[in-house]
Each structure stands twice: as C-alpha cells, then as structure tokens.
Amino acid sequence: MPDSKDLALARVGVDRAAHHRFDEPWLAAAWSHPTTKVLPISGGEAFVVDTENGAELVLLPSFEAPQTGDRYFLGTDEDGVSYFALAGESLPGRLDGDARPAGLREVGGTLSDRDAGLLVHAVALEHWHRLHSFCSRCGHPTEKAGAGHVRRCTSCAAEHYPRTDPAVIMLITDEQDRCLLGRQALWPEGRWSTLAGFVEPGESIEQAVRREVVEEAGVRVAEVEYVASQPWPFPSSLMLGFLGKADPAGTGITVDGEELSEARWFSREELGAGMAAGEILPPSGISIARHLVELWYGEPLPAAARW
Incomplete structure (x- = not known):
C-alpha cells in the first residue's frame, strides 16, 4: 500500500512545531531572525520560479516581506529555520527574476517536499481565516490567535479552529x-x-x-x-x-x-x-x-x- 508521503499534497519537510504557537516572545524573535523565510500568499496563490526540476516557492527574508498582512507560523526545519506565511489582499507587486503566481493545482505535484507542505498549510489557513471573521456562537468579530491556527471571539471569547x-x-x-x-x-x-x-x-x-x-x-x-x-x-x-x-x-x-x-x-x-x-x-x-x-x-x- 502507498504511504501518505507518496502523495503529492501529503509531503512534509517542516516540523509544524505547534508548541510555539502561543509563545508570543518566541514568535517575535523567530520573525526577526535573519534565517527566517516568509511565504507571501493571496487567494490561494504564491510566487514560484520554474527550474529544470520543477517549481520552487519564492521565500523572502522577513525584513524583505511586506509589513502588512496576517502572519501564520508554519513551522521549523531540521536546521532551525522558521517559516511563516504572510496573507494579504494581493501578492507583493515587485519581485526580481522570473517569479510568477501559481496555485497548488498547477504546481503542487512538482514542488519539493518542503515547498508542497508549506503551500498546502498556508493555502488552508488563508482560506479559513478569510471566511471566519465572525463568531458562529454570538456573531461578533473574531481575531487571529495561536499564530494563525485559532480565531478567538472578541465578545464571548469562544475559540474557533480551522475546519477540515x-x-x-x-x-x-x-x-x-x-x-x-x-x-x-x-x-x-x-x-x-x-x-x-x-x-x-x-x-x-x-x-x-x-x-x-x-x-x-x-x-x-x-x-x-x-x-x-x-x-x-x-x-x-x-x-x-x-x-x-x-x-x-x-x-x-x-x-x-x-x-x-x-x-x-x-x-x-x-x-x-x-x-x-x-x-x-x-x-x-x-x-x-x-x-x-x-x-x-x-x-x-x-x-x-x-x-
């Protein structure tokens, strides 16, 4: 029988490190670290570059990433590099080289294990946040928590988690x-x-x-x-x-x-x-x-x- 790792969208190369999601000092330090990589995403698309071996995600240092948008912590790799997604109304307007926007349906099968796992995670979180701005219990606005993995009601404090x-x-x-x-x-x-x-x-x-x-x-x-x-x-x-x-x-x-x-x-x-x-x-x-x-x-x- 095939293992999940053989499936294009079930591959992983990053530890999600969920224990850091509510550690705000750690997250702030991770965001400002020079090795941190940021994946801008909008409408289910991210920038990729085409290579001989397939598509590669364009990952930015945090100091080059846009200053606006919602940050989602995606995890860390075995070298200690932290990864964040940055969701915005649109992708950054200017990138050097041959970068182009693409979604999972187009490039999911040609991305590396790391990139496939990052993009699947980011796409799912971005869509959930976009559709869950209000509390299903009382109707009041919700706000992002848990580094993008929770939304908390500003009125009744109910916590809502990504739907699967x-x-x-x-x-x-x-x-x-x-x-x-x-x-x-x-x-x-x-x-x-x-x-x-x-x-x-x-x-x-x-x-x-x-x-x-x-x-x-x-x-x-x-x-x-x-x-x-x-x-x-x-x-x-x-x-x-x-x-x-x-x-x-x-x-x-x-x-x-x-x-x-x-x-x-x-x-x-x-x-x-x-x-x-x-x-x-x-x-x-x-x-x-x-x-x-x-x-x-x-x-x-x-x-x-x-x-």
Whole structure:
C-alpha cells in the first residue's frame, strides 16, 4: 500500500512545531531572525520560479516581506529555520527574476517536499481565516490567535479552529477485477476518475464509502479497505482513500445524473488502450485518485497521460 508521503499534497519537510504557537516572545524573535523565510500568499496563490526540476516557492527574508498582512507560523526545519506565511489582499507587486503566481493545482505535484507542505498549510489557513471573521456562537468579530491556527471571539471569547471536512475517495472493483470510474458532465471530454463524497454527520468512513457509491452509481460495496489520506485544501477537505469490492449481486450501474453523468467498469486492457489512444484522461497527478488507480493498475500510468 502507498504511504501518505507518496502523495503529492501529503509531503512534509517542516516540523509544524505547534508548541510555539502561543509563545508570543518566541514568535517575535523567530520573525526577526535573519534565517527566517516568509511565504507571501493571496487567494490561494504564491510566487514560484520554474527550474529544470520543477517549481520552487519564492521565500523572502522577513525584513524583505511586506509589513502588512496576517502572519501564520508554519513551522521549523531540521536546521532551525522558521517559516511563516504572510496573507494579504494581493501578492507583493515587485519581485526580481522570473517569479510568477501559481496555485497548488498547477504546481503542487512538482514542488519539493518542503515547498508542497508549506503551500498546502498556508493555502488552508488563508482560506479559513478569510471566511471566519465572525463568531458562529454570538456573531461578533473574531481575531487571529495561536499564530494563525485559532480565531478567538472578541465578545464571548469562544475559540474557533480551522475546519477540515472528511471526504472519502474510493476505487471499487468487481469479481472480474475491473475498476469502477465515473465522470462529471463539466469535466473535460474523456476525463474519468474514482468516485468520492463527503462523510455525513454520525457516519463512519466505511459507511460513507458504501453510501456514496450506491447513491452515485447504483453499485453496492461489500469489503472496504483503507489505503492512505491526503489533505485537499480546495478549500478544506481531508481525502481518505479506499479500495473496495463490489457485492457480486449489486454491480449494475445506474448513475444519479447529478454527481455523475456517466460511470462504467474498466478492465486494465480497456483503460490502457483508451489512454494510449488519447480517448481517456486519468485523474491528475496531485490527486489521491491517481494513486488508487495506479495501485489497481499495477504500475504508473503512461507518461503521456500523466498530465
């Protein structure tokens, strides 16, 4: 089974060092330290530069970073370097070199482990803060605390924490070892992927797998096996990956017409031939769906189909 570290958006290179989040003197000293690196972020995008090995984040010394914006402490690395995100209404107007703005969907798969972990963390925090300016208990304004990992109500003092919505994503196979893939009407022509859906209140993740598959495709699932998880900050989900076996008596497909416009069973030969002909576009490289399909397929999908 693949480990989470094999997934594009689950890689880490920085210790989040949560014990420093409420230590204001330490945070102030860390921000002013000459080795500290700052990641400006706005609207889910940061500056990157393109290299032969992929994209790299543009990280600024704190003394070169804008003086306005919300600071989020992201952690420290093994050399003691501290990392902060700086969220603003827009990215800094001027940077030297070939820096360009980019988001996770575009560059998440080509970033280093450190950069992927930093950007996922920063994107998730920025989105949460942007949408949670007021207290859900009393309606009064909230203010940032815990180095960006808490919002505290200015009236009733209630503390609010970043939201993470669990979602299941699953590759289901039948008795012939064919895999079940579906497509949405809004996707590019030929795009197919695994089924997925959110976990509902009071529901186990195994129950969610079975419910989502029968709701979307009419297929009944028997065995369910957990594989790995990956953060999916679009905007605030945790994708929980599963393999499942269809009930032999319930493999007939009936799509719901809402989540899916089409679903079908694929053999390895059918999927491989479709990708080779350019008629089938598999899930993107940053999605856990890609890894579930490759786990069943038995090898990496053809390079021509990877992007």
